[in-house]
Amino acid sequence: MNKKLFIIPALIIPILLLSWSMRKKFSRPEIETTTIWQNYSRYKEPALKNRMFKHSDLLPLIQKHVNSKLFTSEILGNSFQGRSINHLSIGKGKIKVLLWSQMHGDESTATMALFDIFNFLSVSDDNDDFRKFILNNLELHFVPMVNPDGAEKWKRRNALDIDLNRDARALTTPEAKILAQIADKIKPQFGFNLHDQSSLYSAGNTKHQATISFLAPAYNYSRDLNDVRTNATKLIVMMNRTLQKYAPGQVAKYSDAHEPRGFGDTFQGKGISTVLIESGGYPNDPDKQYIRKLNFYIILSALHSIAQKSYEDEDIEDYAAIPENTRFVFDLVVRNAEITKGGYKYRASLGINRAIIVDTDYRSLSYRGSLEELGDMGNNFGYEEADASLLLSLPGKIKVLKKVEWDNMSFEEEKVLIQQGYLFVKFSDKRSSSGPIKNRLLNLTNSSTANPEAIGLGRYPNFILADQNKKPVYAVSNGFLIDLTKEIKALPNSFGY
Known part of the structure; x- marks a missing residue:
């Protein structure tokens, strides 16, 4: 028998297998989505101008889409305080x-991004092929605001003070029961659990904010990977790759330690391939409008991938390569600041964060600075940084004024004072109130003398960094860094102490 006849098939079989594998991986080309990103302004819901909206703001938007006849809508039930929890659906696919x-x-x-997606799905334009492909292959179900009572007071928990994402097992709250019931009713193959996280998370041990963080939640303590969880993991790999074009190096993933009280873990265990998306921070985006756009884009990209089943071709090892969510970042780091304590002078770095304060109208936010770390911060980063190695640290001076003089002070006058090293105003004719002061540079105080030891752990960060001639170079006011050598702008708020 001629051995050469067997050599040829032996060589051909691996080639055929490789060809089949390559064809499997690349046989489903992705539809170009760049035009969706570029045309986002067409779809952005104009009624949602910032992130502090309420349930009542969403109801007319929901009705708008119900009136279009493209969406169907129902009220699933009511929150503890009686606000409706709404369900919208669209699409005629099998998934x-x-x-x-x-x-x-x-x-x-x-939530803002979902209403942008509703607008996208409701129009007809040059993205019709993408849109129709999703709606012909998927049946989409949305619950855009699960916790309307919490949204009313801009707080994490519901009106019963229960964290809804720790109520998937006990189902104590009406809101958690409603979410569990709709999932049991429609039996989805995929789920998206949409949240926000602190802007102080970083993507691994880097200076990059974790703008978006993902998780394919574990359904058991051993964190096994069955087909359901694997599908969620592969979908995240696709979304991460998509994000790198628009937020490079700013994607992270959460620890997958099992939390049996969480809805993501619970739904994963019920056979729903569940993806957690957490919106963090992005430079100069305090109201998260750019991150809103990222959510819009990656959710649409994920829906298309599900419809096309292209996520199946992703390499699960790429999920492991996504850096962990970590806390190496501060709002502001001042390197090598001069500090005086008990007559002793030394230099150390300062880590300053700005806590969010909800304003009394529950529709706007203010900030209060706090010095939270002091010492060797070589492993930490600041979203803003200042090098104080060659600078002196001085307490901010106090300007004594009548209340009416403060009320009538122009911003230009305020800039002159801060350039002279003033950080505080004390009223000569009455006590000032405490709390945030919008769009000012100077803080209010009822103290008559500046504190020579103004820099200290746990203290409010208000001090001047000056050159060796004591000319102010930087001011830190309520935790905000002001470069006095550049154009000075009003702060979101100073503070009354």
């Missing part, structure tokens, strides 16, 4: 997807 947002009342970025 069911459930997306829910704002389980935590103060986490609204993805």
Whole structure:
């Protein structure tokens, strides 16, 4: 028998297998989505101008889409305080997807993005092929605000003070029961659990904010990977690759330690391939409008991938390569600041964060600075940084004025004072009130003398960094860094102490 006859098939079989594998991986080309990104302004819901909206703001938007006859809508039930929890659906495909947002009342970025997606799905334009492909292959279900009572007061928990994302097992709250019931009713193959996280998370041990963080939640303590969880993991790999073009190096993933009280873990265990998306921070985006756009884009990209089943071709090892969510970042780091304590002078770095304060109208936010770390911060980063190695640290001076003089002070006058080293105003004719002061540079105080030891752990960060001639170079006011050598702008708020 001629051995050469067997050599040829032996060589051909691996080639055929490789060809089949390559064809499997690349046989489903992705539809170009660049025009969707570029045309986002067409779809952005104009009624949602910032992230502090309420349930009543969403109802007319929901009605608008119901009136279009493209969406169907129902009220699933009511929150503890009687606000409706609404369910919208669209699409005629065989694959069911459930997306829910704002389980935590103060986490609204993805809610805005969902209404942008509703607008996208409702129009006809040059993205019709993309749109129709999704709607012909998927049946989409949305619960855009699970916790309307929390949203009313801009707080994480519901009106019973329960964290809804820790109520999937006990189902104590009406809101958690409603979410569990709709999932049991429609039996989706995929789920998207949409949240916000602190802007102080970083993507691994880097200076990059974790703008978006993902998780394919574990359904058991051993964190096994069955087909359901694997599908969620592969979908995240696709979304991460998509994001790198628009937020490079700013994607992270959460620890997958099992949390049996969480809805993501629970739904994963019920056979729903569930993806957690957390919206963090992005430079100069305090109201998260750019992150809103990222949510819009990656959710649409994920829906298309589900419809096309292209996520199946992703390499699960790429999920492991996504950096962990970590806390190496501060709002502001001042390197090598001069500090005086008990007559002893030394230099150390300062880590300053700005806590969010909800204003009394529950529709706007203010900030209060706090010095939270002091010492060797070589492993930490600041979203803003200042090098004080060659600078002196001075307490801010106090300007004594009548209340009417403060009320009538122009911004130009305020700039002159801060350039002279003033950080505080004390009223000569009355006590000042405490709390945020919008769009000012100077703080209010009832103290008559500046504190020579103004820099200290746990203290409010208000001090001057000056050159060796004591000319102010930087001011830190309520935790905000002001470069006095450049154009000075009003702060979101100073503070009354």
